[in-house]
Amino acid sequence: MSAARPAAARLRVLPLTSWQATLLLVERNAITYRSEWKLFITGFLEPVFYLLSIGIGVGQLIDTFEFNGQQVPYAEFVAPGMLAASAFNGALLDSCFNFFFKLKHQRLYDSVLATPVGTGDVARGEVVWGQLRGGSYSAAFLVVMLLLGYIHTWWAVLALPAALLIGFAFSAMAMACTTWFTSWQDFEKVTLVQVPLFLFSATFFPVTAFEGWLRWVVECTPLYRGVVLCRELTTGAVSVESAISVVYLLVMGTIGLVVVRRRLGTLLLT
Amino acid sequence: MATAGTARTPAAATPRAAQAGRLSTVEAVRRMAPYWLTVSLRTWRGSVVSAFLAPVFYVVAMGVLLGGFIDSDPARLEGAPTYLAFIVPGLVAGHAMQTAVADTSWPVFSNFKWNRVYDSMVATPITVRQVAVAHLFFVWVRVTVVCAIFDLVVAPFDVYAAWWSPVAALGAQSLTGLAFATLMYGYSCRISSDAAFGVVFRLAVFPLFLFSGAFFPVANLGPVGEVVAKLTPLWHGVNLSRTCSLATLEPGTALLNVGVLLAVAGLGAWWATSGLERRMAS
Amino acid sequence: MIQARGLRKTFGEGASAFEAVKGIDLDVRRGEAFGFLGPNGAGKSSTMRMIAAVSPVSGGELSILGLDPATDGPAIRARLGVCPQEDTLDSELNVRDNLVIYARYFGISRSDARDRADELLELVNLTEKARAKVDDLSGGMKRRLTIARSLVNRPDLLLLDEPTTGLDPQARHVLWDQLFRLKQQGVTLVITTHYMDEAEQLCDRLVVMDKGVVAAEGSPADLIRQHSSREVAELRFGLGDGHDDTNPHETHAAGVAAYGDRVEVLPDRLLVYSADGDAVLEAVHGRGLRPVATLVRRSTLEDVFLRLTGRTLVD
Ligand SMILES: Nc1ncnc2c1ncn2[C@@H]1O[C@H](COP(=O)(O)OP(=O)(O)OP(=O)(O)O)[C@@H](O)[C@H]1O
Ligand SMILES: [Mg+2]
Numbered sequence: 073m074s075a076a077r078p079a080a081a082r083l084r085v086l087p088l089t090s091w092q093a094t095l096l097l098v099e100r101n102a103i104t105y106r107s108e109w110k111l112f113i114t115g116f117l118e119p120v121f122y123l124l125s126i127g128i129g130v131g132q133l134i135d136t137f138e139f140n141g142q143q144v145p146y147a148e149f150v151a152p153g154m155l156a157a158s159a160f161n162g163a164l165l166d167s168c169f170n171f172f173f174k175l176k177h178q179r180l181y182d183s184v185l186a187t188p189v190g191t192g193d194v195a196r197g198e199v200v201w202g203q204l205r206g207g208s209y210s211a212a213f214l215v216v217m218l219l220l221g222y223i224h225t226w227w228a229v230l231a232l233p234a235a236l237l238i239g240f241a242f243s244a245m246a247m248a249c250t251t252w253f254t255s256w257q258d259f260e261k262v263t264l265v266q267v268p269l270f271l272f273s274a275t276f277f278p279v280t281a282f283e284g285w286l287r288w289v290v291e292c293t294p295l296y297r298g299v300v301l302c303r304e305l306t307t308g309a310v311s312v313e314s315a316i317s318v319v320y321l322l323v324m325g326t327i328g329l330v331v332v333r334r335r336l337g338t339l340l341l342t
Numbered sequence: 343m344a345t346a347g348t349a350r351t352p353a354a355a356t357p358r359a360a361q362a363g364r365l366s367t368v369e370a371v372r373r374m375a376p377y378w379l380t381v382s383l384r385t386w387r388g389s390v391v392s393a394f395l396a397p398v399f400y401v402v403a404m405g406v407l408l409g410g411f412i413d414s415d416p417a418r419l420e421g422a423p424t425y426l427a428f429i430v431p432g433l434v435a436g437h438a439m440q441t442a443v444a445d446t447s448w449p450v451f452s453n454f455k456w457n458r459v460y461d462s463m464v465a466t467p468i469t470v471r472q473v474a475v476a477h478l479f480f481v482w483v484r485v486t487v488v489c490a491i492f493d494l495v496v497a498p499f500d501v502y503a504a505w506w507s508p509v510a511a512l513g514a515q516s517l518t519g520l521a522f523a524t525l526m527y528g529y530s531c532r533i534s535s536d537a538a539f540g541v542v543f544r545l546a547v548f549p550l551f552l553f554s555g556a557f558f559p560v561a562n563l564g565p566v567g568e569v570v571a572k573l574t575p576l577w578h579g580v581n582l583s584r585t586c587s588l589a590t591l592e593p594g595t596a597l598l599n600v601g602v603l604l605a606v607a608g609l610g611a612w613w614a615t616s617g618l619e620r621r622m623a624s
Numbered sequence: 625m626i627q628a629r630g631l632r633k634t635f636g637e638g639a640s641a642f643e644a645v646k647g648i649d650l651d652v653r654r655g656e657a658f659g660f661l662g663p664n665g666a667g668k669s670s671t672m673r674m675i676a677a678v679s680p681v682s683g684g685e686l687s688i689l690g691l692d693p694a695t696d697g698p699a700i701r702a703r704l705g706v707c708p709q710e711d712t713l714d715s716e717l718n719v720r721d722n723l724v725i726y727a728r729y730f731g732i733s734r735s736d737a738r739d740r741a742d743e744l745l746e747l748v749n750l751t752e753k754a755r756a757k758v759d760d761l762s763g764g765m766k767r768r769l770t771i772a773r774s775l776v777n778r779p780d781l782l783l784l785d786e787p788t789t790g791l792d793p794q795a796r797h798v799l800w801d802q803l804f805r806l807k808q809q810g811v812t813l814v815i816t817t818h819y820m821d822e823a824e825q826l827c828d829r830l831v832v833m834d835k836g837v838v839a840a841e842g843s844p845a846d847l848i849r850q851h852s853s854r855e856v857a858e859l860r861f862g863l864g865d866g867h868d869d870t871n872p873h874e875t876h877a878a879g880v881a882a883y884g885d886r887v888e889v890l891p892d893r894l895l896v897y898s899a900d901g902d903a904v905l906e907a908v909h910g911r912g913l914r915p916v917a918t919l920v921r922r923s924t925l926e927d928v929f930l931r932l933t934g935r936t937l938v939d
Contacts, residue, residue, distance in 0.1 A: 087698070087699070087702065087731065088698070088729075088730075088731045092731065093729075096725075096728050096729055099725070099728060100714070100717070100725045100728075103717060103721055103725065104716040104717060178714070178715050178716070179712050180712075180714055180716075182708070182712045183708075183712035183713070183714070183726070183773075184729060185678055186676060186678055186701060186704075186706045186708070186712075187701055187702075187726070187729035187730055187777075188698040188699070188701050188702045188729065188730060188731070189698075189729045190697070190698060340678075341678055341679060341680060342635065342679060342680075
């Protein structure tokens with residue numbers, strides 16, 4: 073047969089490893105982003121604005137907070153919170169809005185799954201893409217923190233992987249939930265979860281603001297785990313709790329990924 | 343019915359406005375009212391969280407919880423007895439801006455780009471300018487209603503210094519909403535792709551919300567920052583809303599605040615109507 | 625290339641379960657053009673999606689390129705070209721990038737992907753639109769782009785689900801010509817269509833599907849020979865005198881039945897099957913009947929379908 077099709081010899085269709093297939097989704101997204109670089113650049117500013125406004129503006133009304141036995145100036149207290157929160161917000165934006173658009177409106181994955189690329193590759197590809205974007209914001213934010221003199225410990229280097237971990241956990245989980253959405257109305261529910269998590273996860277004030285069982289609830293929420301993890305790393309007050317947070321977020325992300333993969337199968341491969 | 347009338351006395355049976363040749367703006371707005379009412383009734387449910395719940399969360403998180411760590415020192419809070427009393431009028435003014443801007447961004451763009459409601463409106467005796475005025479009017483009403491409900495909800499928490507405070511503050515917030523609605527409306531008419539909204543939200547709306555004195559006294563921004571902040575229209579809205587709320591109005595500043603907001607709204611109205619005229623002509 | 629035995633597809637579960645494909649047998653040989661013909665909802669697309677290894681088989685056996693779709697999905701899809709019934713183009717990418725990125729999903733190197741994209745754009749006459757947004761293309765252009773996309777990996781087996789829907793007559797003939805060439809190069813084609821002429825022109829062999837089962841199978845000529853006569857006389861009668869509600873064709877059916885092998889009554893005409901259509905017309909006129917319009921033509925797959933299912937193909 074190939075003798076009759078000489079041109080075919082030139083074109084080599086190679087079996088894809090799952091890592092390659094994952095990166096292909098990333099490549100696709102990168103191309104669509106070429107025309108939206110303004111959106112990409114400005115996304116980085118959000119946490120910086122929060123840091124300058126709340127951390128410095130409001131910070132002048134507050135002295136210091138105690139955190140794991142250290143006295144921490146307010147801006148240094150808020151900065152890691154913003155690092156975690158921006159990873160969280162970015163993950164939600166990508167994995168709810170953008171993912172929903174591709175899944176339900178553009179029906180992108182219908183065509184992707186007709187190729188050797190599979191549902192697992194799609195799920196991983198979207199998460200990896202989200203992390204590349206979120207990760208570059210986090211790295212830039214850490215540089216800003218360093219320039220403002222908020223970092224005094226080498227532990228802070230690990231805050232970057234910590235932010236990536238937060239992004240991963242929320243991306244995967246949010247994508248999993250999005251597979252059940254049917255219309256844009258459902259996004260009101262995202263706001264309903266996103267805003268309270270952002271505001272009450274000890275981002276702007278210590279968890280001691282909550283009392284009794286309420287404090288327990290807050291300590292069990294995922295963004296709180298991310299915020300304290302980042303705070304422990306940037307202030308150097310690392311503890312056993314840091315390990316708990318890491319495991320918590322890893323488990324959450326993995327469950328999310330498995331669910332996304334399954335749901336894509338039931339939704340698209342029928 | 344109309345045909346029967348035509349048969350007897352043609353001139354008298356013709357609808358009054360068509361006879362006059364031109365609609366008054368008030369009459370045009372009245373004719374579009376059923377449309378905007380229907381739309382708001384159909385969509386209010388979908389905006390409950392962002393319109394009401396989200397700002398309540400902000401008040402609780404920042405005003406109550408973070409405020410618990412802030413000394414209640416009127417000298418450092420522009421005369422407010424507590425941080426809660428300081429932040430609430432500022433947040434509501436900021437929220438007025440955000441609601442106004444949200445209602446005049448994608449919804450406006452969609453009306454001439456995707457669902458093309460404007461096209462069907464101007465195919466009637468209604469003019470383009472009247473379409474813009476009517477849409478802005480209903481956004482203004484909505485913003486005012488949202489702020490009014492909010493002012494009512496926070497009333498029991500000791501944030502108003504005088505009996506007239508909530509009413510005056512509502513006026514300030516409503517005016518702030520109007521000013522920003524017109525600005526954003528004009529902008530929406532002049533962009534070619536909705537991707538431009540993302541940039542303006544991140545580079546203009548969001549920094550305004552954070553740095554125009556809603557969360558902290560602008561004096562904390564340093565001398566230069568303070569001057570810059572006071573040049574923004576939102577600061578004038580926040581300041582007016584706050585001084586009304588705390589009953590610390592100074593006639594000079596208050597007049598300046600009102601004047602700036604009115605000027606912005608006036609310029610914005612021209613910017614918005616001319617924007618829509620240009621857009622609909624192309 | 626494709627072998628199916630008792631192939632089934634069920635959507636949903638329990639009480640709401642719906643069987644779209646009810647046990648069909650298929651053998652598609654290497655290098656042939658194979659067609660699925662059938663009315664809306666017959667189960668053509670459902671079968672095509674199973675063959676494309678994107679829809680799990682609910683029952684029976686299916687082997688594609690000698691592989692099992694349940695376990696070797698990626699390997700099968702790597703050698704397949706698929707043009708789905710509804711365009712699934714990537715609206716965030718421009719026309720050329722749609723092809724380049726799709727080629728990349730097959731593991732084709734970036735430079736090969738670009739060359740292939742340009743080649744295919746030329747083939748479907750979209751070179752000028754290379755940088756255009758997909759949303760700015762006309763419906764027919766989108767269809768052509770989807771067809772080009774299905775060829776991006778030089779498939780051994782090409783699945784086309786109603787490829788020419790929305791194409792203008794010229795583009796349709798160009799596509800037929802291209803498909804014919806592909807076939808000559810040894811590519812196996814599987815096509816679903818509502819167009820009889822398309823099926824007769826392109827397909828070596830086809831199955832007529834109806835309500836999830838295969839009603840007949842064979843080459844177009846065989847099917848016509850087996851299930852229809854050589855010619856058909858079409859008679860259209862005016863509305864009856866006075867009795868409004870009855871179909872005048874029904875009233876006349878019994879009268880003309882004697883002149884042909886078989887008669888079919890349609891709402892708007894009467895079909896009389898016979899080896900010699902002109903003779904039928906003569907006999908009808910001889911009897912004093914005056915149809916408002918008449919036509920003698922050769923039997924087509926449409927008639928086969930009518931015979932097998934009692935319904936017209938395109939409703
Ligand atoms: N995902 C699905 N879920 C439930 N039912 C489905 C699904 N896909 C198809 N069906 C049903 O299966 C039947 C066969 O559909 P199919 O798309 O295979 O028909 P078709 O022969 O391709 O028709 P057409 O000519 O209209 O394209 C239809 O009754 C359809 O409603
Ligand atoms: Mg179909």
